[in-house]
Amino acid sequence: MLRGLLATLKEMVVDPVTTVQYPEVKRPVSRRYKGRHTLKRYENGLEKCIGCSLCAAACPADAIFVEAAINTDEERYSPGERYASTYEINFLRCIFCGFCEDACPTEAIVLGDQYEMSFTERSQSIYDKAMLLEPVPAGVQPTPQKTEPGKFTRSVPEMQDPKD
Amino acid sequence: MPKMVTLTIDNHPVTVPQGTVVVDAAKKIGVDIPVFCYHPKMEPVGMCRLCLVEIGRPMVDRATGQPLMNEDGTSKVQFGPKLETGCTTPVSEGMVVHTQTDGVTSARKDILEFLLTSHPLDCPVCDKGGECPLQNLTMRHGPGNSRFLFDEKQHLGKNIPLGELIYLDRERCIQCARCVRFQSDVVDDPVIGFYNRGRKLEIMSNSTPGFDSIFSGNTTDICPVGALTTADFRFGARPWELKSAASICTHCPVGCNLTINVRREAKSGGDVAIKRIMPRQNESVNEIWICDKGRMAYHYAESKERLTSPLVRKGADLLPVSWDEALDLAAEKIRSTGQLVTLAGGRLSNEDLFNLAQVTQTVNGRALLYTHMAGGDLVARYGLPEGSDLGALGKGDAILVIASDLHQEAPVWWLRLKQAAKRGAELIVLNPRETRLDKFAGHVVRYPYGQEVETLSAFLPGAQVPEALQAVVSAFQAAENAVVFYGSEGLGLDGSQAVAQTAAALVFSRGKTGQPNNGLVAVWPNGNTQGAWDMGFKPSADLASAVRTADVLWAAAVDPAGDDPALAEAVDGARFVIVQELFLSETARRADIVFPAQSFAEREGTVTSGELRVQRYYPAIRPDANIRPDFAISAQIGLRLGLKLEARVSSLALLQAVEKVPTYAGLSYQRLADVTEQWPIFGRKDMYYGGTGYANSQGLGVKLALAADGINPHAAKESAGMPPAAVNGLVLVPMTRLFDRGATVMPSTLLHQRLADKVLQLNPRTAEKLGLDNDSDVLVAANNWTVDARIQLDENVPVGVALVPRSTGFPVTAPLAATVTSRVAVPEVYGGLRS
Numbered sequence: 001m002l003r004g005l006l007a008t009l010k011e012m013v014v015d016p017v018t019t020v021q022y023p024e025v026k027r028p029v030s031r032r033y034k035g036r037h038t039l040k041r042y043e044n045g046l047e048k049c050i051g052c053s054l055c056a057a058a059c060p061a062d063a064i065f066v067e068a069a070i071n072t073d074e075e076r077y078s079p080g081e082r083y084a085s086t087y088e089i090n091f092l093r094c095i096f097c098g099f100c101e102d103a104c105p106t107e108a109i110v111l112g113d114q115y116e117m118s119f120t121e122r123s124q125s126i127y128d129k130a131m132l133l134e135p136v137p138a139g140v141q142p143t144p145q146k147t148e149p150g151k152f153t154r155s156v157p158e159m160q161d162p163k164d
Numbered sequence: 165m166p167k168m169v170t171l172t173i174d175n176h177p178v179t180v181p182q183g184t185v186v187v188d189a190a191k192k193i194g195v196d197i198p199v200f201c202y203h204p205k206m207e208p209v210g211m212c213r214l215c216l217v218e219i220g221r222p223m224v225d226r227a228t229g230q231p232l233m234n235e236d237g238t239s240k241v242q243f244g245p246k247l248e249t250g251c252t253t254p255v256s257e258g259m260v261v262h263t264q265t266d267g268v269t270s271a272r273k274d275i276l277e278f279l280l281t282s283h284p285l286d287c288p289v290c291d292k293g294g295e296c297p298l299q300n301l302t303m304r305h306g307p308g309n310s311r312f313l314f315d316e317k318q319h320l321g322k323n324i325p326l327g328e329l330i331y332l333d334r335e336r337c338i339q340c341a342r343c344v345r346f347q348s349d350v351v352d353d354p355v356i357g358f359y360n361r362g363r364k365l366e367i368m369s370n371s372t373p374g375f376d377s378i379f380s381g382n383t384t385d386i387c388p389v390g391a392l393t394t395a396d397f398r399f400g401a402r403p404w405e406l407k408s409a410a411s412i413c414t415h416c417p418v419g420c421n422l423t424i425n426v427r428r429e430a431k432s433g434g435d436v437a438i439k440r441i442m443p444r445q446n447e448s449v450n451e452i453w454i455c456d457k458g459r460m461a462y463h464y465a466e467s468k469e470r471l472t473s474p475l476v477r478k479g480a481d482l483l484p485v486s487w488d489e490a491l492d493l494a495a496e497k498i499r500s501t502g503q504l505v506t507l508a509g510g511r512l513s514n515e516d517l518f519n520l521a522q523v524t525q526t527v528n529g530r531a532l533l534y535t536h537m538a539g540g541d542l543v544a545r546y547g548l549p550e551g552s553d554l555g556a557l558g559k560g561d562a563i564l565v566i567a568s569d570l571h572q573e574a575p576v577w578w579l580r581l582k583q584a585a586k587r588g589a590e591l592i593v594l595n596p597r598e599t600r601l602d603k604f605a606g607h608v609v610r611y612p613y614g615q616e617v618e619t620l621s622a623f624l625p626g627a628q629v630p631e632a633l634q635a636v637v638s639a640f641q642a643a644e645n646a647v648v649f650y651g652s653e654g655l656g657l658d659g660s661q662a663v664a665q666t667a668a669a670l671v672f673s674r675g676k677t678g679q680p681n682n683g684l685v686a687v688w689p690n691g692n693t694q695g696a697w698d699m700g701f702k703p704s705a706d707l708a709s710a711v712r713t714a715d716v717l718w719a720a721a722v723d724p725a726g727d728d729p730a731l732a733e734a735v736d737g738a739r740f741v742i743v744q745e746l747f748l749s750e751t752a753r754r755a756d757i758v759f760p761a762q763s764f765a766e767r768e769g770t771v772t773s774g775e776l777r778v779q780r781y782y783p784a785i786r787p788d789a790n791i792r793p794d795f796a797i798s799a800q801i802g803l804r805l806g807l808k809l810e811a812r813v814s815s816l817a818l819l820q821a822v823e824k825v826p827t828y829a830g831l832s833y834q835r836l837a838d839v840t841e842q843w844p845i846f847g848r849k850d851m852y853y854g855g856t857g858y859a860n861s862q863g864l865g866v867k868l869a870l871a872a873d874g875i876n877p878h879a880a881k882e883s884a885g886m887p888p889a890a891v892n893g894l895v896l897v898p899m900t901r902l903f904d905r906g907a908t909v910m911p912s913t914l915l916h917q918r919l920a921d922k923v924l925q926l927n928p929r930t931a932e933k934l935g936l937d938n939d940s941d942v943l944v945a946a947n948n949w950t951v952d953a954r955i956q957l958d959e960n961v962p963v964g965v966a967l968v969p970r971s972t973g974f975p976v977t978a979p980l981a982a983t984v985t986s987r988v989a990v991p992e993v994y995g996g997l998r999s
Contacts, residue, residue: 052288053402067430068289068399081323082289082399086430105288153322155289 029113034096036114037089039133040107045140047077047133048108050155051084055100055109063093064100073152075144080155087129091117105156171259186250186261187215191845196852197263198272198301200279200388201340202251203853204844205451206349209252212279212340214301216247216271222258231258247271269305276306282318282363283389284335292390294403295856298338318363326356326367327375328917329395329456330384334366337391343367343383350453351579352603353377367391373917378575378902381459385442385452388854396460396914397440401427403856406439409784410862413458414511414691414764415908417774418576419865420450420458423857424765424784436785438462438765442857445842446864448553449777452846455575456918457902457909462765464911465785469747471760473790482758487792487800494757495804497716497740504529505714505738508701509721510690511908513769514778514828515814516794517692517699518821520720522809523802525700532710533701534722535689536898536970536977537652539664540697542877543686544827546668547776548647550867551680554580554775559588561681562643564623564670567616567663568651568687571600572902574774577649577687590639594619596654597967598960607636613654613897613965613979614886617879620666624879625673646676651687654897654965655884656978657703662880669879678870685774689900689970695772698825698868712737719743719751720794721761723907726750728975729949744794747907760791767793768814770836772868778828779865780836827868837863886965887981892934894966896924896946896980904971920969923956924984927963931955936986946982949975 020027029035040048051068069085077083100109119125136142166181173190180189185208187197200212220241223232232240241260247267262268280302287293320334341358344367348354355371369375384392406425413420421444429437441462443454474490475482498504506524508517508531524531533540554577557563563581570578578601585591585604593605596613609632611619622633629637640646650667652660667684676682688694704710708730711717717738724731726749735741735754743755752758766787770780792800799811810817815833822828839860847858889895901920903909909919924944926936936942938957943950951973961967966984968974 050289051399052293053405054288057402057404065430067401070399080286080289088430155286 029115033113033115034098034111036091036112036117036127037100037109037132038112038114039087039129040110041134041136042079043137043140045136045143045145046079046152047083047143048106049084049087050078050080050106050108051082051087052105052155054103054105058099058103060097060099061093061095063090063095064088065090073147073149076147076152077143078155079152079157082155084129087132088126089132090126092119092122092125107159169255169257169259171255171257171261173261174263180255182255184255186217186219186253186255186259188844189255190250190261190263191852195263197250198305199251199853200297200301200338201342203342203346203386206342206345209341209345210249212275212338213249214272214275215250216275217250217268218243218262218265219248219250219253220244220260220262221256272305273307276302277310277312279338280306280310281312281316282335283338284317284322284333286336289399290333290336290390291393291397291399292387292403295854296390297388297854320364320366325374325395326369326392327373327380329460329914330375330380331393331395331398332367333391333393336389337365337367338389339365340388342386342388343392346383346386347377347379351377351379351382352582352600353379356383378455378457378571379453379579381456382443382453385857386854394440394459400439401425407436408857409782410444410860411441411764411781411784412691412771412779413454414771415457415461416574416691417686417688417693418450418574419691419771419773419775419777419779420454420576421446421779421860421864422454422458424462425857426784432466438466438785444862445846445858445860447555447842448864449773449775449779450576451555451580452858453576453579455902457575457915460915461909461912463913464746464908465763465765467747467911469911470763470788471745471748471752471758471791472788473760475755475758477756482753482755487790490757490759491797491800491804494742494759495801497742497756498523498527498529498718498801499805501740502715503713504716504718505532505710506530506718506720507532507534507707507711507722507724508696509534510688510693510696511721512692512696512794513764513771513814514692514695514699514821515769515817516720516798517696517701518824519795519798519802519809519817520718521700522807522824523798523805524718526802526805526807529716529718530704530710531701532707533693533696533703534707534724535693535696535703536656536660537686537689537693538657538661538703539650539668539684539686540694540702541871542664542668543684543694543774543776544698544868544871546671546677546684546877547868547870548683548685549678549680549776549870552647552683552775552867553681554584554647557584557587557589557645557647557681560643561645561647562590562592562640563647563649564592564594564640565601565649566594566620566651566667567596567653567655568649569595569599569601569653569899570649570651570687573651573687573689573900575902577774581649590643592636592640596962607639609633609636612962613895614659614883616655616659616663617666617881617883620663620670621879623670623674624666641674645679645681646671646674647681647683647685648676649685649687651900652689653899654979656898657705659884659978662883665877666879668877672877688774691773692771694774694776695770695778698772698827699821707731708734711735714738715740717741719745719755720798721745723749723751725754727971728977730947730975744797749907759797760788761797762787762791762793766791768833769793769795770818770831770833773865776868776870777865778831778836778868780833780863782862827871829869831866835866838866839864884978886979889964889981890983893981893983894924894926894930894934895964896944896968896974896976896982897965898970898974898976898978899967901969904969905973906971920972921954921956922951922972922974923954923969925956925958925961925967927961928957928959930961930963930966931957934984936984941987943985943987944974944982945985946980947975952987
């Protein structure tokens with residue numbers, strides 16, 4: 001018995017704090033942590049998502065649902081011709097594999113560090129576009145924006161290869 | 165039978181008819197030679213160079229003409245110094261083709277690298293992405309990356325409307341000219357073309373309105389990239405998200421096979437919605453083509469205006485009630501009241517029509533068909549029998565078309581007859597005015613409206629043939645096989661009856677009946693008019709009085725009140741009116757009971773085409789829970805009257821019909837779902853030639869047996885003729901335009917620019933006599949009605965008559981004398997001045 005107690009006492013003294021007082025204290029997540037998704041924006045406020053539905057195609061859990069519509073310069077949501085008029089993720093289905101992030105041609109969908117999700121009803125698990133989209137940067141118009149014709153003709157931006 | 169040629173492709177021997185190109189011969193044994201510009205329905209041009217293969221031919225001793233042999237006894241084969249295009253090279257005896265050598269592989273890789281130098285690679289937003297031959301072939305044969313500089317990409321216009329139906333993305337175009345060749349060679353509408361050269365080459369539309377062709381949607385199917393896309397489907401869904409249901413177009417009697425692509429949508433409240441309509445391959449009906457009406461005019465099925473509940477008149481209002489209440493009331497009225505008149509339209513399926521006819525016959529009612537065309541009984545007896553195929557008509561065969569503008573009435577038949585004429589068939593067109601078929605006809609005969617029978621009679625044996633017709637009559641006589649098409653250009657029921665009889669007498673007396681590729685074809689106004697005849701419906705010569713004197717009028721899929729004020733009055737005169745409809749039509753507004761019916765996209769059914777082919781359509785979208793199919797509505801009324809009718813499953817309803825209708829014997833939904841191998845191969849798993857909608861796995865339809873020949877047909881003695889025109893008046897002649905203003909077309913707003921206008925088409929000389937100008941507004945008056953219309957001058961219209969498009973608001977079913985007065989803007993007269 002004493003030998004057993006010794007181990008406990010040793011732990012108390014040698015490495016005393018292992019319990020994190022969640023939710024008062026939260027541990028930082030790793031840089032590649034895959035939490036709840038965010039839909040990103042460009043600096044000018046336009047949405048990166050072009051409604052191509054490749055994330056939905058890549059999703060092994062069939063958790064993503066996208067519907068596209070036509071952009072105009074009068075009402076522009078994203079660069080190019082097409083934007084997502086509906087974007088929904090069902091987080092009861094999502095397995096946080098990150099395939100959607102890999103499939104995205106515009107780096108619009110990114111799995112973030114948000115892991116605190118709880119639902120009291122099944123319908124609450126479906127996050128729509130407004131809930132997923134990140135806020136507009138300060139001093140920039142929200143979408144839809146009125147843009148000058150001929151400026152945003154390309155849907156897919158030129159991108160660098162990932163560094164890490 | 166053409167001579168057969170045997171060659172070796174990748175060490176596999178294959179035997180194909182002479183004249184086959186190497187690409188098709190390879191496809192026959194499952195070897196895919198990649199192609200972009202080659203399309204089996206068009207002449208090869210060899211523009212894209214992707215089909216390069218190594219071709220060797222047996223060597224021949226020039227001195228003796230004998231084939232040179234190797235030591236082992238095989239013939240010596242000499243390969244050309246360069247690769248050859250497989251799409252333009254016809255096969256020859258002993259040819260050896262290699263499709264997998266290093267040279268071929270690297271050629272394909274290089275061609276694809278070239279094609280992609282200026283391709284925008286915006287596949288994520290491209291409507292073709294996922295069913296794109298360029299994507300697929302690049303994945304299979306292309307290089308992993310490009311050596312060309314990204315910054316030097318050619319940037320051209322994107323998202324350019326060629327017309328209101330078709331969008332063009334110039335960057336994506338790979339200059340294969342499939343669309344240009346389709347428009348000029350296949351459908352004779354050369355409204356698009358190439359502009360500029362080299363990398364700056366662009367597709368342009370040179371018509372007003374843009375891309376003015378009724379077949380324009382097909383170019384988006386055959387485009388091997390996403391350069392041409394339809395406005396209707398623009399960003400509607402990604403192709404891999406779509407589910408498909410086989411269907412049949414019910415807009416005209418051709419019965420084109422369709423694939424309805426659907427997807428579950430948040431916009432439609434989470435329900436399944438139709439995203440697009442694609443042609444489905446059926447080589448003996450529509451090949452792989454459909455017209456733009458069939459492709460775009462489906463929106464009525466999802467219209468918000470659709471009826472959603474049975475309605476019963478209580479006082480002045482039609483109020484929603486339960487199905488049982490409405491059905492009980494309808495059955496009670498039919499049982500207890502005297503004369504039942506059932507009026508059905510040609511949009512209904514065979515099952516619907518059978519059940520309606522059964523109920524009507526049980527209570528000794530009259531089953532009337534709402535149409536302006538007669539002769540369904542004759543077509544059932546002398547129609548095109550089993551084994552017929554318009555695609556097989558060619559040299560030595562004759563096709564006679566009378567009183568029909570096929571380009572507008574049945575576009576795909578027009579296309580098929582044009583092709584038959586190109587293959588050498590003798591095409592004879594008899595029509596009072598010029599139509600788009602004339603150009604391909606060997607003989608064109610003009611007759612005045614009202615002289616149809618007199619003209620057609622010249623073809624009968626023993627007839628006095630006028631000098632002018634001798635050549636054409638002997639051409640018809642000389643034909644081995646003959647098909648006679650008759651339509652309703654300028655004809656009412658009487659006139660059409662006379663033409664149908666004469667045409668039937670013609671095929672019968674010339675012995676052109678009962679054998680494949682011989683017989684009579686009616687160009688019906690609706691998709692299933694033939695089925696309505698077969699199920700026992702017949703038109704009435706005096707519809708208005710039949711309707712007026714009805715104790716119970718039961719109108720299914722027809723709107724007489726909306727078409728003609730005289731019929732509206734007659735509907736008001738009927739004592740009790742039951743209507744089955746999709747929409748609250750004029751007739752439905754006047755009804756005592758209105759039943760909401762399901763559209764073709766929401767249910768199963770069968771329709772009979774003008775060629776006597778019964779085809780089956782499948783449900784594509786989910787109907788509203790409170791809407792029932794027509795056959796169920798009539799069966800449920802029948803059940804209340806003690807009849808044993810099938811009210812739940814339409815396949816069982818067809819089986820009941822099969823027992824009662826002799827020509828339908830042996831039909832079942834299983835047989836209608838049978839498929840035989842279709843050639844050429846389109847749109848299967850390997851996506852050869854592109855297009856995901858083409859594959860036909862749900863049925864090619866079954867040809868009906870001809871009805872037993874009872875009485876020999878007698879030619880009509882004379883045409884119904886034309887009414888005499890009043891002084892300062894005209895005779896209005898009804899004709900059919902493709903994009904009509906019917907309830908099934910109007911909800912498709914995309915087509916509105918192309919709809920038939922409410923115009924009087926006049927010859928300039930007629931207009932001059934009446935003092936009317938182009939575009940002037942007139943009042944047209946006849947028989948107690950007056951309508952506003954606009955004048956449109958057209959050299960093609962015969963003098964003395966005015967053509968009026970059906971369904972545009974003129975209550976004209978047969979030639980009708982009318983007065984036309986100019987509506988010059990009269991200055992407003994104030995009360996003070998008048999007194």
